[in-house]
Amino acid sequence: MVTQAAPAPGSSAEATDLLTVGVEEEFLLVDPDTGVAVPAVEAVMEQVPAELRGQVEREFQTSQIEIGSPPGLELSSIRHSLGLLRASLADAAERAGTRLLAIGTGPVDGPVPAVVDKPRFDRMLARFRLLVPGPGNNGMHVHVGIPDPDAGVQVLNHVRPWLPILHAVTANSPFSRGADTGYASWRSIEWERWPSVAPTPYLVNHEHYQRLIRQLISSGVMLDEGMLYWYARLSAKYPTVELRIGDVCPTVDDAVLVAALVRGLVATALDDIAAGRPPLPTDHHLLVGAHWRAAHDGLEGEAVDLSSGELRPAWDLLHQLVGRLGPALERHGDLAEVTSLLEGLRRHGSGAQRQRSVYARTGRLEDVVTDVARQTRGEDPA
16 A cells, blocks of 8 residues: 555545545556566666655565555645656556556556565465465546545445446456456456455444444454555554545546546435435345446446446446535536546547557457557557
Protein backbone atom coordinates (compact mmCIF):
# COMPACT_ATOMS: atom_id res chain seq x y z
CA MET A 1 0.00 0.00 0.00
CA VAL A 2 1.39 3.38 -1.00
CA THR A 3 1.47 5.77 1.93
CA GLN A 4 -1.05 8.59 1.75
CA ALA A 5 -1.02 11.54 4.08
CA ALA A 6 -4.09 11.91 6.23
CA PRO A 7 -6.41 14.76 5.20
CA ALA A 8 -5.14 18.07 6.46
CA PRO A 9 -6.89 19.75 9.39
CA GLY A 10 -9.94 21.60 8.15
CA SER A 11 -10.35 19.41 5.06
CA SER A 12 -12.76 16.88 6.49
CA ALA A 13 -16.44 16.74 5.67
CA GLU A 14 -17.16 17.80 9.23
CA ALA A 15 -15.23 21.06 8.84
CA THR A 16 -16.00 22.13 5.25
CA ASP A 17 -18.81 19.93 3.94
CA LEU A 18 -16.33 18.91 1.24
CA LEU A 19 -14.56 15.57 1.18
CA THR A 20 -10.96 14.78 0.31
CA VAL A 21 -10.26 12.10 -2.30
CA GLY A 22 -7.12 10.14 -3.14
CA VAL A 23 -6.38 7.39 -5.65
CA GLU A 24 -4.11 4.34 -5.67
CA GLU A 25 -3.34 2.55 -8.95
CA GLU A 26 -1.57 -0.75 -9.65
CA PHE A 27 0.19 -1.43 -12.96
CA LEU A 28 1.65 -4.39 -14.87
CA LEU A 29 5.23 -4.53 -16.16
CA VAL A 30 5.63 -6.35 -19.48
CA ASP A 31 8.21 -7.13 -22.11
CA PRO A 32 8.00 -4.30 -24.68
CA ASP A 33 8.20 -6.71 -27.63
CA THR A 34 6.03 -9.66 -26.55
CA GLY A 35 3.71 -8.19 -23.92
CA VAL A 36 4.54 -11.02 -21.49
CA ALA A 37 4.64 -9.97 -17.83
CA VAL A 38 8.18 -9.65 -16.49
CA PRO A 39 9.56 -9.66 -12.90
CA ALA A 40 11.06 -6.19 -13.28
CA VAL A 41 9.82 -4.22 -10.28
CA GLU A 42 13.25 -3.86 -8.65
CA ALA A 43 14.83 -2.58 -11.86
CA VAL A 44 12.01 -0.08 -12.34
CA MET A 45 12.13 1.11 -8.73
CA GLU A 46 15.80 1.97 -9.21
CA GLN A 47 14.84 4.24 -12.12
CA VAL A 48 12.07 6.16 -10.32
CA PRO A 49 13.08 9.78 -9.64
CA ALA A 50 14.03 10.28 -6.00
CA GLU A 51 11.39 12.97 -5.42
CA LEU A 52 8.58 10.55 -6.39
CA ARG A 53 9.69 7.40 -4.57
CA GLY A 54 7.45 8.10 -1.58
CA GLN A 55 4.45 7.71 -3.89
CA VAL A 56 5.62 4.53 -5.64
CA GLU A 57 5.73 1.07 -4.09
CA ARG A 58 6.12 -2.61 -4.88
CA GLU A 59 2.92 -4.63 -5.05
CA PHE A 60 2.26 -8.34 -4.48
CA GLN A 61 4.06 -9.78 -7.53
CA THR A 62 7.39 -8.77 -9.06
CA SER A 63 5.54 -7.83 -12.26
CA GLN A 64 3.50 -5.14 -10.49
CA ILE A 65 4.09 -1.62 -9.24
CA GLU A 66 1.79 0.84 -7.45
CA ILE A 67 1.33 4.60 -7.18
CA GLY A 68 -0.72 6.75 -4.81
CA SER A 69 -1.87 10.34 -5.23
CA PRO A 70 -1.87 12.66 -2.23
CA PRO A 71 -5.44 13.31 -1.05
CA GLY A 72 -6.99 16.59 -2.06
CA LEU A 73 -10.20 18.52 -2.54
CA GLU A 74 -9.74 19.43 -6.20
CA LEU A 75 -10.03 16.94 -9.06
CA SER A 76 -7.38 19.00 -10.84
CA SER A 77 -4.82 18.05 -8.19
CA ILE A 78 -5.70 14.35 -8.54
CA ARG A 79 -5.38 14.65 -12.32
CA HIS A 80 -1.99 16.37 -12.00
CA SER A 81 -0.63 13.82 -9.53
CA LEU A 82 -1.79 10.78 -11.50
CA GLY A 83 -0.55 12.21 -14.79
CA LEU A 84 2.86 13.04 -13.36
CA LEU A 85 3.23 9.69 -11.61
CA ARG A 86 2.11 7.66 -14.63
CA ALA A 87 4.42 9.48 -17.04
CA SER A 88 7.39 9.27 -14.67
CA LEU A 89 6.77 5.60 -13.99
CA ALA A 90 6.37 4.82 -17.70
CA ASP A 91 9.72 6.54 -18.34
CA ALA A 92 11.33 4.60 -15.49
CA ALA A 93 9.94 1.35 -16.90
CA GLU A 94 11.40 2.11 -20.34
CA ARG A 95 14.80 2.90 -18.85
CA ALA A 96 14.61 -0.50 -17.13
CA GLY A 97 13.82 -2.21 -20.44
CA THR A 98 10.15 -2.88 -19.74
CA ARG A 99 6.74 -1.29 -20.41
CA LEU A 100 4.06 -0.01 -18.01
CA LEU A 101 0.43 -1.06 -18.53
CA ALA A 102 -2.70 0.22 -16.79
CA ILE A 103 -4.56 -3.06 -17.24
CA GLY A 104 -6.46 -5.39 -14.93
CA THR A 105 -4.39 -8.46 -15.77
CA GLY A 106 -1.92 -9.54 -18.43
CA PRO A 107 -3.45 -10.53 -21.79
CA VAL A 108 -0.44 -12.44 -23.13
CA ASP A 109 0.36 -15.92 -21.85
CA GLY A 110 3.68 -16.51 -20.11
CA PRO A 111 5.37 -17.62 -16.89
CA VAL A 112 3.81 -16.39 -13.64
CA PRO A 113 6.22 -13.90 -12.02
CA ALA A 114 7.29 -14.55 -8.45
CA VAL A 115 5.77 -12.87 -5.43
CA VAL A 116 7.77 -9.97 -3.95
CA ASP A 117 10.14 -11.16 -1.21
CA LYS A 118 8.44 -9.78 1.89
CA PRO A 119 7.69 -11.60 5.18
CA ARG A 120 3.96 -10.80 5.07
CA PHE A 121 3.66 -12.06 1.49
CA ASP A 122 5.59 -15.20 2.45
CA ARG A 123 3.02 -15.85 5.18
CA MET A 124 0.18 -15.31 2.72
CA LEU A 125 1.69 -17.85 0.33
CA ALA A 126 2.21 -20.36 3.13
CA ARG A 127 -1.43 -20.03 4.24
CA PHE A 128 -3.27 -19.69 0.93
CA ARG A 129 -0.90 -21.44 -1.49
CA LEU A 130 -1.91 -21.44 -5.17
CA LEU A 131 -4.18 -18.41 -5.21
CA VAL A 132 -1.78 -16.47 -7.46
CA PRO A 133 -3.29 -17.37 -10.81
CA GLY A 134 -1.51 -15.18 -13.33
CA PRO A 135 0.84 -12.28 -14.05
CA GLY A 136 -0.72 -9.86 -11.53
CA ASN A 137 -4.15 -8.46 -10.64
CA ASN A 138 -4.11 -4.68 -10.90
CA GLY A 139 -6.82 -2.63 -9.25
CA MET A 140 -7.75 0.93 -8.42
CA HIS A 141 -8.56 2.04 -4.87
CA VAL A 142 -10.28 5.34 -4.07
CA HIS A 143 -10.07 6.88 -0.57
CA VAL A 144 -12.63 9.47 0.54
CA GLY A 145 -12.39 11.36 3.84
CA ILE A 146 -15.08 10.72 6.47
CA PRO A 147 -15.87 12.41 9.81
CA ASP A 148 -15.42 9.30 11.99
CA PRO A 149 -15.56 5.47 11.87
CA ASP A 150 -19.20 5.28 12.99
CA ALA A 151 -20.24 7.50 10.08
CA GLY A 152 -17.96 5.46 7.86
CA VAL A 153 -19.77 2.21 8.67
CA GLN A 154 -23.09 3.82 7.83
CA VAL A 155 -21.59 5.03 4.55
CA LEU A 156 -20.58 1.45 3.71
CA ASN A 157 -24.21 0.38 4.13
CA HIS A 158 -25.46 3.17 1.87
CA VAL A 159 -22.96 2.77 -0.98
CA ARG A 160 -23.04 -1.03 -1.39
CA PRO A 161 -26.02 -1.19 -3.80
CA TRP A 162 -24.30 1.25 -6.19
CA LEU A 163 -20.90 -0.39 -6.38
CA PRO A 164 -21.72 -2.94 -9.14
CA ILE A 165 -22.27 -0.17 -11.70
CA LEU A 166 -18.91 1.40 -10.78
CA HIS A 167 -17.46 -2.10 -11.09
CA ALA A 168 -18.78 -2.17 -14.68
CA VAL A 169 -17.34 1.28 -15.45
CA THR A 170 -13.81 0.13 -14.55
CA ALA A 171 -13.83 -3.20 -16.46
CA ASN A 172 -10.43 -3.36 -18.18
CA SER A 173 -9.26 -6.99 -18.44
CA PRO A 174 -11.06 -9.04 -21.12
CA PHE A 175 -8.02 -11.08 -22.20
CA SER A 176 -5.99 -13.67 -20.30
CA ARG A 177 -3.50 -16.37 -21.33
CA GLY A 178 -3.72 -15.26 -24.94
CA ALA A 179 -7.51 -15.49 -25.35
CA ASP A 180 -10.72 -13.55 -24.81
CA THR A 181 -12.15 -14.77 -21.50
CA GLY A 182 -15.74 -13.78 -22.29
CA TYR A 183 -15.58 -11.39 -19.32
CA ALA A 184 -15.03 -7.65 -19.33
CA SER A 185 -13.10 -7.88 -16.05
CA TRP A 186 -11.29 -11.19 -15.76
CA ARG A 187 -9.23 -9.69 -12.94
CA SER A 188 -12.39 -9.67 -10.83
CA ILE A 189 -12.97 -13.38 -11.39
CA GLU A 190 -9.38 -14.28 -10.53
CA TRP A 191 -9.38 -11.97 -7.51
CA GLU A 192 -12.39 -13.72 -6.00
CA ARG A 193 -10.23 -16.78 -5.28
CA TRP A 194 -9.12 -15.05 -2.09
CA PRO A 195 -11.56 -15.96 0.70
CA SER A 196 -11.91 -12.43 2.05
CA VAL A 197 -12.93 -10.88 -1.30
CA ALA A 198 -16.65 -10.06 -1.25
CA PRO A 199 -19.21 -7.29 -1.33
CA THR A 200 -19.32 -5.47 1.98
CA PRO A 201 -21.98 -7.03 4.25
CA TYR A 202 -24.63 -4.97 5.96
CA LEU A 203 -23.10 -3.70 9.21
CA VAL A 204 -24.95 -2.82 12.40
CA ASN A 205 -22.29 -0.44 13.72
CA HIS A 206 -18.53 0.04 14.02
CA GLU A 207 -18.28 -2.55 16.78
CA HIS A 208 -19.91 -5.08 14.43
CA TYR A 209 -17.34 -4.15 11.76
CA GLN A 210 -14.45 -4.68 14.19
CA ARG A 211 -15.90 -7.92 15.49
CA LEU A 212 -16.14 -9.36 11.98
CA ILE A 213 -12.50 -8.48 11.35
CA ARG A 214 -11.44 -10.25 14.56
CA GLN A 215 -13.50 -13.32 13.63
CA LEU A 216 -12.16 -13.48 10.08
CA ILE A 217 -8.61 -13.33 11.41
CA SER A 218 -9.21 -15.93 14.13
CA SER A 219 -10.89 -18.25 11.61
CA GLY A 220 -7.84 -18.13 9.33
CA VAL A 221 -9.64 -16.42 6.46
CA MET A 222 -7.29 -13.42 6.83
CA LEU A 223 -3.84 -12.94 8.29
CA ASP A 224 -4.52 -9.35 9.33
CA GLU A 225 -6.85 -6.40 8.75
CA GLY A 226 -4.96 -5.52 5.55
CA MET A 227 -6.47 -8.64 3.98
CA LEU A 228 -10.03 -7.38 4.41
CA TYR A 229 -10.71 -7.30 0.68
CA TRP A 230 -14.33 -6.19 0.80
CA TYR A 231 -15.31 -3.96 -2.12
CA ALA A 232 -15.65 -1.10 0.36
CA ARG A 233 -14.02 -0.86 3.77
CA LEU A 234 -12.68 1.59 6.33
CA SER A 235 -9.01 2.32 5.92
CA ALA A 236 -6.93 0.80 8.72
CA LYS A 237 -4.54 3.78 8.59
CA TYR A 238 -6.44 6.90 7.57
CA PRO A 239 -9.82 8.53 8.29
CA THR A 240 -11.26 7.38 4.98
CA VAL A 241 -13.67 5.01 3.33
CA GLU A 242 -11.79 2.97 0.73
CA LEU A 243 -13.59 1.65 -2.35
CA ARG A 244 -11.61 -1.09 -4.07
CA ILE A 245 -13.90 -2.71 -6.60
CA GLY A 246 -12.39 -1.97 -9.97
CA ASP A 247 -9.67 -2.78 -12.45
CA VAL A 248 -7.05 -0.06 -12.79
CA CYS A 249 -8.35 2.41 -15.37
CA PRO A 250 -6.58 2.72 -18.73
CA THR A 251 -6.35 6.54 -18.69
CA VAL A 252 -6.09 9.38 -16.22
CA ASP A 253 -9.44 10.68 -17.51
CA ASP A 254 -11.09 7.38 -16.58
CA ALA A 255 -9.46 7.39 -13.15
CA VAL A 256 -10.53 10.98 -12.44
CA LEU A 257 -14.11 10.14 -13.47
CA VAL A 258 -14.23 7.18 -11.09
CA ALA A 259 -12.68 9.21 -8.27
CA ALA A 260 -15.31 11.94 -8.73
CA LEU A 261 -18.16 9.42 -8.79
CA VAL A 262 -16.87 7.65 -5.68
CA ARG A 263 -16.55 10.92 -3.78
CA GLY A 264 -20.02 11.92 -4.94
CA LEU A 265 -21.38 8.58 -3.77
CA VAL A 266 -19.83 8.93 -0.30
CA ALA A 267 -21.00 12.55 0.01
CA THR A 268 -24.53 11.57 -1.02
CA ALA A 269 -24.48 8.76 1.55
CA LEU A 270 -23.51 11.24 4.27
CA ASP A 271 -26.34 13.53 3.16
CA ASP A 272 -28.81 10.63 3.38
CA ILE A 273 -27.52 9.64 6.79
CA ALA A 274 -27.87 13.21 8.08
CA ALA A 275 -31.44 13.35 6.75
CA GLY A 276 -32.34 10.02 8.35
CA ARG A 277 -32.86 8.25 5.03
CA PRO A 278 -32.11 4.49 5.28
CA PRO A 279 -29.94 2.58 2.80
CA LEU A 280 -31.59 0.65 -0.03
CA PRO A 281 -32.43 -2.85 1.29
CA THR A 282 -30.25 -5.24 -0.71
CA ASP A 283 -30.18 -9.02 -0.61
CA HIS A 284 -26.55 -10.06 -0.21
CA HIS A 285 -26.63 -12.87 -2.74
CA LEU A 286 -28.30 -10.66 -5.35
CA LEU A 287 -25.51 -8.14 -4.69
CA VAL A 288 -22.95 -10.91 -5.35
CA GLY A 289 -24.78 -11.65 -8.59
CA ALA A 290 -24.77 -7.99 -9.59
CA HIS A 291 -21.00 -7.84 -9.19
CA TRP A 292 -20.62 -11.02 -11.26
CA ARG A 293 -22.77 -9.45 -13.97
CA ALA A 294 -20.62 -6.30 -13.88
CA ALA A 295 -17.46 -8.38 -14.31
CA HIS A 296 -19.05 -10.36 -17.14
CA ASP A 297 -20.78 -7.63 -19.17
CA GLY A 298 -18.88 -4.50 -18.20
CA LEU A 299 -20.36 -1.19 -19.25
CA GLU A 300 -21.43 -2.26 -22.72
CA GLY A 301 -23.85 -4.95 -21.55
CA GLU A 302 -26.59 -5.29 -18.97
CA ALA A 303 -26.50 -4.73 -15.23
CA VAL A 304 -28.64 -5.70 -12.25
CA ASP A 305 -30.89 -2.95 -10.94
CA LEU A 306 -30.76 -3.73 -7.22
CA SER A 307 -33.91 -1.73 -6.54
CA SER A 308 -35.94 -4.19 -8.63
CA GLY A 309 -33.69 -7.21 -9.24
CA GLU A 310 -34.20 -6.76 -12.99
CA LEU A 311 -31.63 -6.41 -15.77
CA ARG A 312 -31.18 -3.02 -17.40
CA PRO A 313 -28.60 -1.57 -19.79
CA ALA A 314 -25.55 -0.70 -17.72
CA TRP A 315 -25.39 2.78 -19.20
CA ASP A 316 -28.95 3.45 -17.99
CA LEU A 317 -27.95 2.59 -14.44
CA LEU A 318 -24.83 4.74 -14.71
CA HIS A 319 -26.91 7.73 -15.82
CA GLN A 320 -29.31 7.04 -12.93
CA LEU A 321 -26.39 7.04 -10.50
CA VAL A 322 -24.98 10.31 -11.86
CA GLY A 323 -28.41 11.92 -11.54
CA ARG A 324 -28.61 10.76 -7.94
CA LEU A 325 -25.17 12.20 -7.20
CA GLY A 326 -25.85 15.53 -8.90
CA PRO A 327 -26.10 17.74 -5.78
CA ALA A 328 -22.92 16.29 -4.26
CA LEU A 329 -21.04 16.60 -7.57
CA GLU A 330 -22.19 20.21 -7.89
CA ARG A 331 -21.17 21.00 -4.31
CA HIS A 332 -17.64 19.72 -4.95
CA GLY A 333 -17.37 21.55 -8.27
CA ASP A 334 -17.18 18.25 -10.17
CA LEU A 335 -20.42 18.13 -12.18
CA ALA A 336 -19.19 19.80 -15.37
CA GLU A 337 -16.06 17.65 -15.51
CA VAL A 338 -17.99 14.46 -14.79
CA THR A 339 -20.41 15.31 -17.59
CA SER A 340 -17.53 15.85 -20.02
CA LEU A 341 -15.70 12.70 -18.93
CA LEU A 342 -18.87 10.63 -19.31
CA GLU A 343 -19.17 11.86 -22.90
CA GLY A 344 -15.59 10.73 -23.52
CA LEU A 345 -16.25 7.35 -21.94
CA ARG A 346 -19.34 6.90 -24.11
CA ARG A 347 -17.31 7.82 -27.20
CA HIS A 348 -14.32 5.56 -26.50
CA GLY A 349 -16.05 2.76 -24.59
CA SER A 350 -14.81 1.04 -21.45
CA GLY A 351 -11.26 -0.21 -21.17
CA ALA A 352 -12.44 -3.71 -22.00
CA GLN A 353 -14.26 -2.47 -25.10
CA ARG A 354 -11.19 -0.54 -26.26
CA GLN A 355 -9.00 -3.64 -25.96
CA ARG A 356 -11.50 -5.77 -27.88
CA SER A 357 -11.81 -3.13 -30.60
CA VAL A 358 -8.05 -3.12 -31.20
CA TYR A 359 -7.96 -6.92 -31.29
CA ALA A 360 -10.92 -7.06 -33.69
CA ARG A 361 -9.02 -4.78 -36.09
CA THR A 362 -5.62 -6.46 -35.96
CA GLY A 363 -5.98 -9.90 -34.39
CA ARG A 364 -2.81 -9.26 -32.38
CA LEU A 365 -2.61 -9.03 -28.58
CA GLU A 366 0.71 -7.25 -29.04
CA ASP A 367 -1.26 -4.37 -30.58
CA VAL A 368 -3.62 -4.41 -27.60
CA VAL A 369 -0.61 -4.09 -25.28
CA THR A 370 0.80 -1.20 -27.34
CA ASP A 371 -2.50 0.66 -27.24
CA VAL A 372 -2.91 0.17 -23.48
CA ALA A 373 0.65 1.45 -22.97
CA ARG A 374 -0.21 4.57 -24.99
CA GLN A 375 -3.31 5.21 -22.90
CA THR A 376 -1.34 4.64 -19.70
CA ARG A 377 1.00 7.43 -20.77
CA GLY A 378 -1.85 9.81 -21.51
CA GLU A 379 -2.41 9.39 -25.25
CA ASP A 380 -5.90 8.89 -26.68
CA PRO A 381 -7.11 5.33 -27.38
CA ALA A 382 -6.43 4.06 -30.91
